[in-house]
Amino acid sequence: MKLYDADYAPSPRRVRLFMAEKGLSDVETIKFDLPKGDNLNEEFATKNPLKKVPVLELDDGTCISEAAAIYRYLEETCYGKPLLGETAVEKAMIEMWDRRIEFAFLVPVFQSFQHGSGIFKDRMTPVPEWAGEARNNAAAFFTILEQRLAESTYVAGEEFSAADITAVVTLDFAKVIKLRPGEEHPNILRWYELMKQRPSYSA
Amino acid sequence: MKLYDADYAPSPRRVRLFMAEKGLSDVETIKFDLPKGDNLNEEFATKNPLKKVPVLELDDGTCISEAAAIYRYLEETCYGKPLLGETAVEKAMIEMWDRRIEFAFLVPVFQSFQHGSGIFKDRMTPVPEWAGEARNNAAAFFTILEQRLAESTYVAGEEFSAADITAVVTLDFAKVIKLRPGEEHPNILRWYELMKQRPSYSA
Numbered sequence: 203m204k205l206y207d208a209d210y211a212p213s214p215r216r217v218r219l220f221m222a223e224k225g226l227s228d229v230e231t232i233k234f235d236l237p238k239g240d241n242l243n244e245e246f247a248t249k250n251p252l253k254k255v256p257v258l259e260l261d262d263g264t265c266i267s268e269a270a271a272i273y274r275y276l277e278e279t280c281y282g283k284p285l286l287g288e289t290a291v292e293k294a295m296i297e298m299w300d301r302r303i304e305f306a307f308l309v310p311v312f313q314s315f316q317h318g319s320g321i322f323k324d325r326m327t328p329v330p331e332w333a334g335e336a337r338n339n340a341a342a343f344f345t346i347l348e349q350r351l352a353e354s355t356y357v358a359g360e361e362f363s364a365a366d367i368t369a370v371v372t373l374d375f376a377k378v379i380k381l382r383p384g385e386e387h388p389n390i391l392r393w394y395e396l397m398k399q400r401p402s403y404s405a
Numbered sequence: 406m407k408l409y410d411a412d413y414a415p416s417p418r419r420v421r422l423f424m425a426e427k428g429l430s431d432v433e434t435i436k437f438d439l440p441k442g443d444n445l446n447e448e449f450a451t452k453n454p455l456k457k458v459p460v461l462e463l464d465d466g467t468c469i470s471e472a473a474a475i476y477r478y479l480e481e482t483c484y485g486k487p488l489l490g491e492t493a494v495e496k497a498m499i500e501m502w503d504r505r506i507e508f509a510f511l512v513p514v515f516q517s518f519q520h521g522s523g524i525f526k527d528r529m530t531p532v533p534e535w536a537g538e539a540r541n542n543a544a545a546f547f548t549i550l551e552q553r554l555a556e557s558t559y560v561a562g563e564e565f566s567a568a569d570i571t572a573v574v575t576l577d578f579a580k581v582i583k584l585r586p587g588e589e590h591p592n593i594l595r596w597y598e599l600m601k602q603r604p605s606y607s608a
Contacts, residue, residue: 252509278493301471301473338530
């Protein structure tokens with residue numbers, strides 16, 4: 203299999219961290235330069251009509267896009283510790299936290315960055331006023347995450363999971379809008395240190 | 406178990422359709438009036454800190470929010486035809502289409518509605534300019550969906566799946582921003598008729 207990847211973008215990094223946690227170190231990678239528009243051609247559109255990375259291309263040509271769908275495929279086919287849960291409740295809790303992080307943290311961080319910086323304005327129409335409001339929404343998620351991490355070691359419970367991957371990748375990416383946890387978030391900072399100590403963090 | 410539900414909102418309806426497809430007809434339901442703010446109290450925040458419906462509360466008090474996480478729990482615990490796939494590739498394809506619909510269709514439709522109508526302006530700050538741009542983004546997804554449904558009977562392949570539920574609920578909800586498929590989308594219209602014929606559609 204083959205991964206269509208890019209530097210800096212959060213979604214491909216989610217997949218790289220997931221692969222590192224699963225011990226997959228030898229997957230062939232094609233790295234796109236997104237600002238240059240490597241992804242904006244009709245050949246790549248046959249792999250993902252939304253023209254976004256990551257895409258995992260299987261040996262038979264099947265293409266899986268969306269980080270969470272790649273999580274699912276790798277969870278089902280690779281050895282290694284489960285990252286999407288084992289019991290029905292664990293699976294639901296991980297899915298729940300993964301979506302909360304995506305919708306209430308990753309989406310607003312990403313929108314704030316795109317609309318505020320004007321990056322990719324060749325392919326979307328920035329609304330600068332929305333950048334500020336989206337940033338407020340992303341910042342509000344720190345309160346939810348702090349409260350959660352006061353109750354549990356990891357995002358979805360006492361075990362490390364895919365939800366921690368999505369959260370730490372988003373937290374790192376939030377640097378682009380200068381949104382960082384502070385002294386008022388001791389549990390986020392405690393958990394962040396745990397994440398940085400994992401070998402997968404450098405992926 | 407018990408479902409915290411609401412009329413008109415797309416995410417609770419996703420769960421009602423999923424339950425109907427699984428043959429679950431006797432789940433206790435607590436219906437919230439969202440414009441009145443039934444969901445905006447601290448007691449409900451203990452069930453979902455984001456104060457959103459749907460929430461599925463299990464008999465032991467465990468609360469699962471986010472429609473897709475409830476899909477997952479019900480898939481794992483209920484009889485009935487699988488709606489999240491059986492093989493690794495099927496599971497990944499359904500997850501991929503479900504996320505594409507959420508991120509590229511449901512999120513922009515919802516944002517366009519909120520920011521354009523000013524509904525819930527007691528709890529968020531509308532950016533009217535973003536309403537128009539989000540609507541353009543949602544409209545662009547029709548091209549992707551039409552192309553997909555020219556290739557396959559259902560959204561994620563030849564079998565009905567959870568991705569069809571998310572798609573039809575979003576398509577119905579898109580009426581609030583007057584976004585409808587037209588003659589240029591014959592395959593969306595063909596699939597839409599299939600969806601309306603399912604007994605679950607009225608859920």
